[in-house]
Amino acid sequence: MTDQVKSYLEKERARHLEEVIEFVRIPSVSSSSEHKVHMKEAAEWLADSLRKAGLEHVEVMQTNGHPVVYGDWLHAPGQPTALVYGHYDVQPAEPSGEWETPPFEPVIRDGKLYGRGATDDKAQLYTHIKTVEAFLQTEGRLPVNIKFCLEGEEEIASPNLAPFLEQQAERLAADLIVISDGPMHDEGVPSICCGLRGLCGFQIDIAGPKNDLHSGLYGGGVANPVSALVELLASMKDADGIITIEGFYDKVRPLTDADREASQPLELDDAKISSELQVPELYGEKGYTFLERTTARPTLEINGIYGGYQGEGLKPIVPASAGAKVSCRLVDEQDPDEIMALIRRHIDKHKPQGVTVSIQQSHRGKPFFIPPDHPYIQAAASAYTDGFGKAPVYIRSGGSIPIVEVFSRVLGAPVVMMDFGLPGENMHGPNEHFHLENFDKGIATLCRYWRELQSLPGQA
Amino acid sequence: MTDQVKSYLEKERARHLEEVIEFVRIPSVSSSSEHKVHMKEAAEWLADSLRKAGLEHVEVMQTNGHPVVYGDWLHAPGQPTALVYGHYDVQPAEPSGEWETPPFEPVIRDGKLYGRGATDDKAQLYTHIKTVEAFLQTEGRLPVNIKFCLEGEEEIASPNLAPFLEQQAERLAADLIVISDGPMHDEGVPSICCGLRGLCGFQIDIAGPKNDLHSGLYGGGVANPVSALVELLASMKDADGIITIEGFYDKVRPLTDADREASQPLELDDAKISSELQVPELYGEKGYTFLERTTARPTLEINGIYGGYQGEGLKPIVPASAGAKVSCRLVDEQDPDEIMALIRRHIDKHKPQGVTVSIQQSHRGKPFFIPPDHPYIQAAASAYTDGFGKAPVYIRSGGSIPIVEVFSRVLGAPVVMMDFGLPGENMHGPNEHFHLENFDKGIATLCRYWRELQSLPGQA
Structure with a gap:
């Protein structure tokens, strides 16, 4: 830098943080129709902030869902073009009661910014905008060409992004895609994520009697939809936590001794994790x-379950219906549609008696991988070493960013994940927060990254 | 009659129905603290209606919970004394959206009264008050001595009734207890219920991580409380619907060929039931x-389940907690506390890893039985034959009225269950209703019953 x-960023820091707070204050929950107005507000706000940073061709582009915010600066001929992806939508704040301060009234405590979306992805996304601003307001130019593509549907599995990318492939063409939307390996351990798990999410609904029945008069004589659901879900795993859906592991590459050796230095302390999580x-x-289970192995996780009476006390009924939300994280060559087909076959085979089962797939994303020795990854490693004062480690993340796979497939360019979040920042949970020291280090890293890329060949 | x-009842019928509507309109939901004011209102309303019927010593008697309404008429020396039990509290109306007309805005459609509490137990209870009124307003006296004991906690398992009965044993002393709080066997098939199932209700809570976790970052590495709950619940039954809790059936008397022969004429049409219930x-x-499963066999029914995200779409989390409400119907010599101990032992044995399980028992009631050849039952049979034009059948009900067992134990008197409801009246479900023709037939039956009892010896 x-x-x-550097001095520009120091001088403007307070204003930059105020802007992040303003951004987090907008309750841009993409999954809930009641927040549609806030989604629009967040998109407009973001477009404004791109314009103020000095970006050109800024536009709020309509899709079949929430809009995409675009902007670019393309005055570095012969240099690579980077497409920065981020998302301005956030997860629902529920359970709201567990937040120490309201999710959409962001506050800074102990150097951390608390609020829904703080780390996922508003503050991380904002490091990119402020990096561009710092270059343009001081040097008047960027080392490389940069395009921004900021969507509002990441938390609902980006249903409209793939068609959008296909339609706008020319405008969005780039040599690499850069995304900052996850946690680094650990505090003080910067990392570059070279792999992501895929996702196959679905909902099971079980319909029983036309309405709730008195469990004294009907109990024992009519199939209970909750019991049916419980049996069905229990049939999907054995006592060793192994998924029992036939064929589920067929396309999972077994871990080799070499894999295990390579990840050895990253291994975490079980006692520390269980104590932090209070389990x-x-x-x-x-x-x-733990590391293997959460990054290199596939999962089947029940994300939610419901049926019958949930209020105070007990209501002795045979419930009319029950349901569950389930998602599988996928690795290696597992394909979400193939996995969904296997699950449907399993459910068909274990179909409970006396009820009607229906399945609806909601999420699909393929796993992703980029080799650590790729030049754009090596450039990122140098940038982290500069920004964080420490060489990064190469990790696989257990999370899924289905669009990462979509980007690499549709735009045919490598994806570089430069995360500035930390584990434990409660992404998707209550009291989500972001360590502001990584706001500064993140910008420093990006400043260095754009310069590092200058020496590398691009297609543009 | x-x-x-008879002519008094015909003349006053319209007013009587208006009164029932007024009664059902009071949302006396005992399980919810927000309805406390309505519980008081219902008790006062009921006391007033006892006074207007001509009963004496009417009193709203405080307990540690909702009050008991008492009243008596004791001017038939040498005649038996009957204690009429009923309850003015009702089940919650949820799910409110499934009601065709609002649960607490009672309406009469096609000769049926719709509203929460219509059949359970407000209209049934009211037949007793109107029978007393008809006698006292015409003949100036009752054939027997009658006491009313109307409680407000039946739907929450009568936590304060047993101590109340013990304290007031002298005032409540009676030769028999009469209760109208259930359905008859079928439309046009009057019945006398000689057996009830007991109840053991409890809640299982499973605590996992301190808050919801991102299922990408932690999924697969931390026990999922919903999965743990699902496994635990699934372990309690096998594929044949047999409860697998060790010792659960030890005190259940196997059905004999004689039992099966006796209940043969009562057997129901499976196709008709499943079509009615739309399963x-x-x-x-x-x-x-079906009849055996719902009356003579014990059950383990999941009444409600919850955990994780239940909203629109999918939220990929490892939930922080999960819970279920479960109740067992008990028969023969099964004891709710013994059963609870067996369940605790089972849960201990199948304790899932990585989470904390807690159990809270909420309901306990012993099974009940009275022989059909008891003189008070035979008198009831004559009364039904008069009121409904048809001899009743003797049945066992699958429901539980734990207080029936409490009454017979604490007051040492036989309990006669004279039900005027019908199956399919959606007791505890949405669109609860009561066939008003049975309001008239019920009163006619009770008029005859009090006369029948005159010829029988009492202790008073």
Whole structure:
């Protein structure tokens, strides 16, 4: 970072943080129709902030869902073109009661910004805008060409992004895609994520009697939809945490000794994790470490379950219906549609008696991988070493950013994930927050990254 | 029924129905603290109606919970004393959206009164008050001595009734207890219920991580409380619907050929029931009929389940907690506390890893039985034959009225259940209703019953 850029960022820091707070204050929950107006507000706000940073061709582009915000600066001929992806939508704030301060009234405590969307993805996304601003307001130019593509549907699985990318492939063409939307390996351990798990999400609904029945008069004589659901879900895993859906592991590459050796230095302390999460012990698929279970192995997780009476006390009924939301994280060559087909076959085979089962797939994303020795990844490693004072480690993340796979497929360019979040920042949970020291280090890293890319060949 | 009583009832019928509507309109939901004011209102309203009927010593008696309404008429020396029990509290109306007309805005459609509490137990209870009124307003006296004991906590398992009965044992002393709080066997088939199932209700809570976790970052590495709950619940039954809790059936008397022969004429049409309930088929414990499953066999029913995200779409989390409400119907010599101990032992044995399980028992009631040849039952049979034009059948009900067992134990008197409801009246479900023709037939039956009892010895 030049002294000029550095002193600009120091001088403007307070304003930049105020802007992030303003951004987090907008309750841009993409999954809920009641927040549609806030989605629009967030998109407009973001477009404004791109314009103020000095970006050109800024536009709020309509899709079949929430809009995409676009902007670019393309005055570095012969240099690579980077497409920065981020998302301005956030997860629902529920359970709202568990927040120490309201989710959409962001506050800074102990150097951390608290609020829904703080780390996922508003503050991380904002490091990119402020990096561009710092270059343009001081040096008047960027080392490379940069395009922004900021969507509002990441938290609902980006249903309209793939068609959008296809339609706008020319405008969005780039040599690489850069995304900052996840956590680094650990505090003080910067990392570059070279792999993501895929996702196959679905809902099971079980319909029983036309309405709730008195459990004294009908109990024992009519199939209970909750019991049917419980049996069905229980049939999907065995006592060792192994998924029992036939064919589920067929396209999973077994971990080699070499894999295990490579990830050895990253292994985490089980006792520390279980204490942080306040669970009596860690638990998962037999024969694997926590790191392996959460990054290199596929999962089947029940995200929610419901049916019958949930209020105070007890209501002795046979419930009319029950349902569950389930998602599988996928690895290696697992394909979400193939996995969904296997699950449907399993459910068909274990179909409970006396009820009607229906399945609806909601999420599909393929797993993703980029080799750590790719030049754009090596450039990122240098940038992290500069920004964080420490060489990064190469990790696989257990999360899924289906659009990462979509970007690499549709735009045919490598995806570089430069995360500035931290584990434990409660992404998707209550009291989500972001360590503001990484706001500064993130910008420093990006400043260096754009310069590092200058020396590399681009297609543009 | 004398002509005088008969014509009084005909003349006053419209007013009587208006009163029932007024009664059902009071949302006396005992389980919810927000309805406390309505509980008081219902108790006062009921006391007033006892006074207007001509009863004496009417009093709203405080308990540690909702009050008991008492009243008596004791001017038939040498005649038996009957204690009429009923309850003025009702089940919650949820799910409110499924009601065709609002639960607490009672309406009469096609000769049926719709509203929460219509059949359970407001209109049934009211037949007793109007019978007393008809006698006292025409003949100036009752054939027997009658006491009313109307409680407000039946739907929450009568936590304060047993101590109340013990404290007031002298005032409540009676030769028999009469209760109208259930359905008859079928439309046009009056019945006397000689057996009830007991109840053991409890809640299971499973605590996992301190808050909801991102299922990408933690999924597979931390025990999922919903999965743990699902496994635990699934472990309690096998594929044949047989409860697998060790010792659960130890005190259940196996059905004999004689039992099966006796209940043969009562057997129901499976196809008709499943079509009414809109289920593809009936389902229950292997080797038993629907009637046996719902009256003579014990059950384990999940009444409600919850955990994680239940909103629109999918939220990929590992939920922080999960819970279920479960109740067992008990028969023969099964004891709710013994059963609870067996369940605790089972849960202990199947304790899931990585989470914390807690159990809270909420309901306990012993099974009940009275022999059909008891003189008070035979008198009731004559009364039904008069009131409904048809001799009643003797049945066992699958429901639980734990206080029936409490009454017979604490007051040492036989309990006679004279039900005027019908199956399919959606007791506890949406669109609860009561066939008003049975309001008239019920009163006629009670008029005859009090006369029948005159010829029988009492202790008073």
